[in-house]
Structure formats: structure tokens, C-alpha cells
Amino acid sequence: MTVNKVMFPGNVLVPIVTSIVFIVVYGFFSGVSSASEGLPGSSQSVQSQVVEKEFPHGTDGESCLLCHAVRPAGKAPQQALPDSTMQTACDRCHISLADSHYQGSDPFLDTEIRKEAMDSGILPKNGQLACTSCHDPHGKTDGKGILRAEYLGFCNKSRSIDPHWNNRHCLSCHERQPVKGNVSLQKGGDGIALCNRCHASVYARADIHPVGVEPSSTVRIPAHMVLENGKLTCLTCHDPFCQIGTVKKGKRFKTNVVFLRGKQRSRSGFCFLCHVGENYNRLNPHEQQVDEQGRIQEETCLFCHSSVPDQQVPGVGTVQFVVKNPNATCIGCHHGFTKAHPAGTDHLKVPSRTIMRVLKSSEQRIGVALPLFKGKIVCTTCHNPHQAGVIRFAAAATGAKRGHKLRLMPGIMQCIGCHWDKR
Secondary structure, X not given: OOEEEEEEOOOEEEEEEHHHHHHHHHHHXXXXXXXXXXXXXXXXXXXXXXXXXXXXXXXXXHHHHXXXXXXXOOOOOOOOOOOHHHHHHHHHHHOOOOHHHHOOOOHHXXXXXXXXXXXXXXXXXXXXXXXXXXXXXXXXXXXXXXXXHHHHHHHHHOOOOOXXXXXXXXXXXXXXXXXXXXXXXXXXXXXXXXXXXXXXXXXXXXXXXOOOOXXXXXXXXXXXXXXXXXXXXXXXXXXXXXXXXXXEOOEOXXXXXXXXXXXXXXXXXXXXXXXXXXXXXXXXXXXXXXXXXXXXXXHHHOXXXXXXXXXXXXXXXXXXXXXXXXXXXXXXXXXOOOOOEOOOOEOOOOOOHHHHHHHHOHHHHHOOOOOOEOOEOOHHXXXXXXXXXXXXXXXXXXXXXXXXXXXXXXXXXXXXXXXXXXX
């Protein structure tokens, strides 16, 4: 046993027993080795190789013993099928890799590809993704992370791959490796069809975009936003290459996450690159609901309602909306009030029996109607979205001129109007 002596302040002698350190390291690799069939059974071979060589994917025979108990007979076949029993060998060095390692690069989320991969043996029958499903530990270290050719092939066909953040999935969109002046897009070069391959499926974000249309004469298209045959395409506004290679440690850059062309702008600012801002003054549906003579302005009502409500009928039982859930209309302009409003609590739900009784009796108790929609609290339970003069019934008309259009007086009255037991 070797003992090293280190002197600390106060002349305290602390022995550091290096053989104990050796035993700890020895035991660690020995325990890991015996955890899975196919891993080294002899801790001596592991220990000696770990000290001498740290990279197990080399071409010399000595690297084999970093993962295998005994040196395999003959050269390992290239692209051999994954061996799930060897997963522990990967974890020994790559234990820090988390789920974000697969971010945007898991082709097996696509159900069609998943079945094909399980049939081929690349993905185990239990569907559990293993390191060797994507990586060939005996592959070439050519800067591509020893990725399997089969895995890259599945990536090229999968709709769940996000090819925009790295340069390893070019063939997801291109027929061959693109070069300057020859991009050779799939789908016959139809950019809209190519984007819709993923973005019209459940595997990628889908937005309503005006594509395949000719811009009107009132629209100004900048030179860097190219049209195709005079029509808008996805590539008119989006540059799919603008963030190639920006993934760092599994995290995407947060700037320009939707790949808009040109400098960073707000959403409306980007729209006004082409559209004339003066032509798009924001409509406030809470105003101009009645004219100077008090007559209903039907076009304003139809912003929220599918038909103009009858002013002579009280309550919301006969009122029809453009959308199934009227909250969606409110949230379209008033973002961020769905889960923690008011007072940090989600109120947009079916009230308790106690609250339900209070709401139904509010008109008699305090002279204020707090309407529900199909038995649920909605935005208009607490807010009156109408202009003064629209509602003919006093209890339902409260709040029209009040700040934030609150049906109840601001402050404690907002709470005790429903939580009557909290007075």
C-alpha cells in the first residue's frame, strides 16, 4: 500500500491512500461491466484499457476491450444491427446525454417510419430507442457522429424530423446533396408541397398561411422575398437555411425561430414589409356597436356573433357565436389570460355547486347578471364586452362604461360577488 503525505495548515497530516482510489475506480467499471450481457466480465481488462485509451471507436483492436469482455473474433460487420444489451457500454461515457439529444432528430415519431424501422431491426421490437439505433459504434468517425446509414435513410423519409437546424438531414428536402446553383428540391421543386409534407401533418407546426396566391396591387413585395410564377410560396417569407448549425448543446437559438427573411422584426412589423400599415388599422369590436341614434351596427356584432342577437330576449340562451367557445374570440386579442386570471387562478371552468348558486342568484342579490355559457364560467361572466346602449336589461348592462368593462366594481367586490362566503 502506497501512502502519500500532504501537509495542510496547522501541521495536520492527512493520508491519501491511492490504492483505495484504485479500488473505487476498479469497482465502478466492474459493476457497470456486469450489468449487461456482452460487456466486459473482467474488470482488469477494462481498467487497463481505460487508463491507456479513452476513445473506444478507433480502428485498432485494442479499442474493442473498452466495450467487449473479450476481443471479438474477426472484424465487426459494418452497420450491424443494434444490440440493446450494449446500451450500458454507451452510458459509461455518454451518461450526460438527455432526451434533448434527440430533439428534432427522432424519425421514429412518424408512425409509418417507426413500423418500418421495427421490421428492419434498427428499432427493437419493444420500440425503445437505443443509442445504436442511430449510431454504429464500429462506423467511420467522419464528423457525422458515426451515424448509421439506415438511420439517415429513415430521417430522409420521416415527417417528424426537423431538418432546419443542422446539415445532416439535407436529403429530407433535396433529391441529392445540394450545391450552389443546384438545389434539386423534391416534389418537383414545388416549395409549397415540400413544406406541407411535414407542416400539413401532426408532426410539425401548422399555421394558416396565404400561399399559392398572387399578391394584390396594394401589396409591395421586397426584392429579397421572391415569388414563384408570380405567386406567394412558403419560401417567399421563410428562409429554411437561416439557422443551419445553430443548435448548441441540444438548445436552439431563440432568435428568429420561425425563419423569417430579413432582420428581426415584430410579427406585425414583418407583415408591413409588404402590406401598407395605414390600411390595417386595428378594429376594436367593443366600439361602434351602436350609432349616434342608438341603432345596432350589425357588422360590428358579427365580429363575435354568427347572427345578431335579439335585444328583447334576456340571457345568453339564444345567443350564437362565430366559434364554439367564445373565450377563443376574447383570447385572440387579450393573450395570456387563460390559466392564471384573475388572482393567479384558472376560473374558466365549471364552478362548484356553491359558486353556481351564488352566480344564479347574483341578479336578485346585487342587481348584476353574471352569465355562464353552457354551465361554464367564461370571460364574459366577469366582463361586459358590449358598448353602452346595446343591452336593454339593467342587470346585464352593468360594466359597459367601467374600466376593463368589469361587471362588478373593482376591488374586493370582484371576489365577493361570487365568493359570498369570503365577506
